[in-house]
Amino acid sequence: xxxxxxxxxxxxxxxxxxxxxxxxxxxxxxxxxxxxxxxxxxxxxxxxxxxxxxxxxxxxxxxxxxxxxxxxxxxxxxxxxxxxxxxxxxxxxxxxxxxxxxxxxxxxxxxxxxxxxxxxxxxxxxxxxxxxxxxxxxxxxxxxxxxxxxxxxxxxxxxxxxxxxxxxxxxxxxxxxxxxxxxxxxxxxxxxxxxxxxxxxxxxxxxxxxxxxxxxxxxxxxxxxxxxxxxxxxxxxxxxxxxxxxxxxxxxxxxxxxxxxxxxxxxxxxxxxxxxxxxxxxxxxxxxxxxxxxxxxxxxxxxxxxxxxxxxxxxxxxxxxxxxxxxxxxxxxxxxxxxxxxxxxxxxxxxxxxxxxxxxxxxxxxxxxxxxxxxxxxxxxxxxxxxxxxxxxxxxxxxxxxxxxxxxxxxxxxxxxxxxxxxxxxxxxxxxxxxxxxxxxxxxxxxxxxxxxxxxxxxxxxxxxxxxxxxxxxxxxxxxxxxxxxxxxxxxxxx
Amino acid sequence: xxxxxxxxxxxxxxxxxxxxxxxxxxxxxxxxxxxxxxxxxxxxxxxxxxxxxxxxxxxxxxxxxxxxxxxxxxxxxxxxxxxxxxxxxxxxxxxxxxxxxxxxxxxxxxxxxxxxxxxxxxxxxxxxxxxxxxxxxxxxxxxxxxxxxxxxxxxxxxxxxxxxxxxxxxxxxxxxxxxxxxxxxxxxxxxxxxxxxxxxxxx
Numbered sequence: 001x002x003x004x005x006x007x008x009x010x011x012x013x014x015x016x017x018x019x020x021x022x023x024x025x026x027x028x029x030x031x032x033x034x035x036x037x038x039x040x041x042x043x044x045x046x047x048x049x050x051x052x053x054x055x056x057x058x059x060x061x062x063x064x065x066x067x068x069x070x071x072x073x074x075x076x077x078x079x080x081x082x083x084x085x086x087x088x089x090x091x092x093x094x095x096x097x098x099x100x101x102x103x104x105x106x107x108x109x110x111x112x113x114x115x116x117x118x119x120x121x122x123x124x125x126x127x128x129x130x131x132x133x134x135x136x137x138x139x140x141x142x143x144x145x146x147x148x149x150x151x152x153x154x155x156x157x158x159x160x161x162x163x164x165x166x167x168x169x170x171x172x173x174x175x176x177x178x179x180x181x182x183x184x185x186x187x188x189x190x191x192x193x194x195x196x197x198x199x200x201x202x203x204x205x206x207x208x209x210x211x212x213x214x215x216x217x218x219x220x221x222x223x224x225x226x227x228x229x230x231x232x233x234x235x236x237x238x239x240x241x242x243x244x245x246x247x248x249x250x251x252x253x254x255x256x257x258x259x260x261x262x263x264x265x266x267x268x269x270x271x272x273x274x275x276x277x278x279x280x281x282x283x284x285x286x287x288x289x290x291x292x293x294x295x296x297x298x299x300x301x302x303x304x305x306x307x308x309x310x311x312x313x314x315x316x317x318x319x320x321x322x323x324x325x326x327x328x329x330x331x332x333x334x335x336x337x338x339x340x341x342x343x344x345x346x347x348x349x350x351x352x353x354x355x356x357x358x359x360x361x362x363x364x365x366x367x368x369x370x371x372x373x374x375x376x377x378x379x380x381x382x383x384x385x386x387x388x389x390x391x392x393x394x395x396x397x398x399x400x401x402x403x404x405x406x407x408x409x410x411x412x413x414x415x416x417x418x419x420x421x422x423x424x425x426x427x428x429x430x431x432x433x434x435x436x437x438x439x440x441x442x443x444x445x446x447x448x449x450x451x452x453x454x455x456x457x458x459x460x461x462x463x464x465x466x467x468x469x470x471x472x473x474x475x476x477x478x479x480x481x482x483x484x485x486x487x488x489x490x491x492x493x494x495x
Numbered sequence: 496x497x498x499x500x501x502x503x504x505x506x507x508x509x510x511x512x513x514x515x516x517x518x519x520x521x522x523x524x525x526x527x528x529x530x531x532x533x534x535x536x537x538x539x540x541x542x543x544x545x546x547x548x549x550x551x552x553x554x555x556x557x558x559x560x561x562x563x564x565x566x567x568x569x570x571x572x573x574x575x576x577x578x579x580x581x582x583x584x585x586x587x588x589x590x591x592x593x594x595x596x597x598x599x600x601x602x603x604x605x606x607x608x609x610x611x612x613x614x615x616x617x618x619x620x621x622x623x624x625x626x627x628x629x630x631x632x633x634x635x636x637x638x639x640x641x642x643x644x645x646x647x648x649x650x651x652x653x654x655x656x657x658x659x660x661x662x663x664x665x666x667x668x669x670x671x672x673x674x675x676x677x678x679x680x681x682x683x684x685x686x687x688x689x690x691x692x693x694x695x696x697x698x
Contacts, residue, residue, distance in 0.1 A: 395569035396569055398547055398569060399565065399569040399570075399571065399631075401546075402545050402546075402547065402561070402562070402563045402632075403582070403631070403632075404583060404587040404635065405582075405586060413571075413582065413586065414571050414573065418571075
């Protein structure tokens, strides 16, 4: 026994030694972060081998890794999380069609630009002559990706021309929603615009140049030395035509790029930073500027939560009544509904309702959010009401029956009101939960409190102040509610 | 004609035969006591007459509506005493609310709890609850009134008051059926006594 154990330990040690030797000999990795959801031509899963990623950013990462003598390893990070992930050092460099901006330069180590893009306005073919520029889109919904140069342009156009910016989390749905008529235009860079027009029939890109920007790589601020080495590798790739070859392969080469490369190689790269004249506002100044937008978003959260809760209560009561008083088939159907809703993520339900059903019924985003939250919470409410109804003593029901009350009268006059008192505390809990779950509707373009905070944080490059402000506003909404519920409960259940 | 006619009543509880072959009648103005030790099915017989539980066999005929006062009264917890009384006249008999409320106050006054009209059930004593429950049953003007163990929560003075009330109701021509194990109460006030355990023994 002891002999066998000793030999096992020896074997384990040998294994560990050989593994660590292999690890020491392996070339170092270049961990690079990107969002494969962004898709081609940036980064996407290889259709032939979904475990691999392909795209021009994959090849740029490969060229950088080669120059550093490292092996590239892709790390999936959601697009809107790339900045904080870079700051935390989750990867060595982020490459995913990331735009140069003063805020990024203030918080991160940013490489020289490796690609120049123009912002394009995409509209439906039928609106080609009506909507040529942002000035033609007063009172219209214009879609873009949050925390981008295009978003900043739209916010400026909101003040100047009265357009309504609609932010998406990804760059595919703005174009499909434009084709469906949910928005009237999309403002994004030309790479995305070209792809959007290719994938959706009936869309057209307007020729007017809406502004230009640059793709850069981002590193955490303390990696300036690595950034400088990478800058040198990029310059070399510009000189020897490797970058040109990459962009030609992805059909992205155009006359803007040689001009960009010439400017960079002649040492004038720093002049390229867009809006270099506008200083990055300090955090408190930014907080003061964003507070009205946060409060407006809080109103959206509150209205959305209140109306969705009213819907959930109404439907929940119907489901609970149906499950107690209904026929057997009705009970089976309602039980199935409750189990399906409770057993699947709310996020999935929102996607299906807004994007999945778009071919059948095109719900406005706010309505889809209301219905999604309402139907989801109705399942939970119905369980509360069902157990509350069952908790009303049988004697109360017997008394109602001997007096000649019908089932319906008993429910509305005796059983329901008593059950409501039992249900009040769990209902309040659910409402507070709903208030917070309402943040999920940002995936279907509704800008509520959390989404507005995310935009705020992305623009100033820090979560500390936006996060604290956001938390304070949520608490200001939920705490009085909990107090109110306690008071009602005390009045209804005197000790 | 009898106000209440029970023939061949058979009641099962969880497979056990609780009452078998019970037949009796009660005339208008009669105060009938159903006696028997615990578990002999007194409450079950009342519930069968009130139509609350299904019976295994037998026929129950009632000349009109049956009112019932439960042992634990079962006043509606979400309403005041007065609301308990006018609820059924308004919603079942479709009486105007004002009339039903006035009649409810009269009944509560008659039973000596007029001052408690606006109290909630949890604020009432056992005796007060019982009288509100009687008022609630009487508001529907039933020819037959059933009471389950009415003396259980009452002291001697209250028992005498209750007996006087029940006699007055019988004198109005109502049939009152009381399920009780209180032999003294039955002997003193009932016009007739039915013993479930002796029937059981007779079988």
